Amino acid sequence: MRILVVEDEPVLSDQVSASLRFAGYAVDVARDGPQAYALGDVNAYDAVILDLGLPGMDGLTVLGRWRRAGRAMPVLILTARDSWHDKVEGIDAGADDYLAKPFRMEELLARVRAIVRRAAGRATPELVCGPVCLDTRSGRVSCAGLPVALTAHEHRLLAYLMHHADRVVSRSELVEHIYAEEADRDSNTVEVFVSRLRRKLGAAIITTVRGTGYRLECPS
């Protein structure tokens, strides 16, 4: 799960991105409008946290341009402008949720989890696939009721697969969603993570679809 944080205030931006990283997300940061637009236009994010008062290009303009270009990732507006007039304007521009400053970090994390889940068409915060259970609130993973310890990358990869359990996910898509912009990418490492997950959760849980990618197997 990969997230773009757009916030021009450096301290707040650091706090938000640190909390998101701590919660297991890969995080990219943009400090102004044009940079935010460019990042969101080329990368596949699972969610965007967008401030409205940005240097260079206003947040609503950035959002409007993404939507017109067909970028459909869930966007949470995080702003000091908390009037309902602004909220209506933000939602009309294509935002999925609206959180006003001051906010509590737990609230922000809960909202991000909710919009990611909603965008993937999942209704409950607990994602279940066969014996494997991922609680998106705590980030805990269990297999047949027993807790399983995962590294950050394994966790992101599993979370992405569980949010999209109904389809085949390509290797490049996984790379896009588990690494932040500045990280060293190597699509071969995806294979390494998948094999480690198989070892921890059972070999049958992830099947390789030859030439296409991976699919989570959820016996119902």
Next chain:
Amino acid sequence: VKAPASLRVRLLAAGVLWGCGALAAGSAVAAILVRRHLGGDLAGSPPTPRGSIDRWFLAHATLTIWTLGSAAAGLLAFGLSAMRGSVAALDRLRARMVPLRSGLATRLTGEYPTEIQPLVDDLNVLLAARDEAVTRAREEAGTLAHALKTPLSAIANEVSAAHGAPGGKAAGEAWHVVIGEQVRRMQGTVGVHLARARAAAGGRVGARADVRSTLTALRRALARLHPDREISVAGDGNGASPAFRGDRQDLEEMLGNLLDNACEWSTSRVQVSAILTGDRLLLDVDDDGPGLDSAARRQVLAHGTRLGADAPGAGLGLAIVRDVAALYGGGLTLAASPLGGLRARLDLPAAARGPST
């Protein structure tokens, strides 16, 4: 009647007409007196030799008196109508001020006599300047809030992170509690006063907000924010939409907070209804949630201004709604809802019925 002639011309015309009228009336009276004098002589005593002018006058007296009399009446009537024409312009001006005060118009319209028109134009310029000043004050309040809220958020996050950090609790118990509390108070103050500044600035001349279109916009946003809640509007679609005599953003703020609160607490349904009684607009927001007992209802409104750490937004939201409604000479009351939860009732001044939209 339509042509707004100069007031001076009209008054001058009235003066001249009345002068002439008075002259004609005077002449008619003089003619009557002269004829009576001559006629009396004629009736009482034997005919005496008279001048040819007397004879001519007696022969034409009746016609002369009638002509002078009707000329006098006509001139006086025309003078009066010219006079009234100029006063009518002032009456028209007064009549146009009424919708301005009741929120149906934002500018004085119509054509006026050349002496009054500059006054009307000046008044319109003043109204425009006031609107602009209000908008600017609003923008600046928003900018100030933006400028304060972001650093306050950063401080609050830092404090709560330190609180959660190992060792931070024991070592920094005192300072993080103090800073956390002070930051919360500052955040609360910024929120409440920003809303008040917005509302106080909203006492704009001729402001009017259509309830139905405001609700449509809010429902669009709330459908996104609370996708599993159903918000219905009672009595939708019959007749003209009621309107609030005040600023649209303030109505949005009050209804938005109440609806958001209702969605937060409801099980599945939220209902809004607007009732127009005389010059008051009653807006009910009902939910089917757990509701509040009467003691809790009083408490929520009494302590609403305080930021409850465990009830994010809820207490503060209601306090803002109450304060904004009070600035408009209205109020917020809480009661039990027929849907089973809480009913929040806004009592606001209604705008007079405008042109049907």
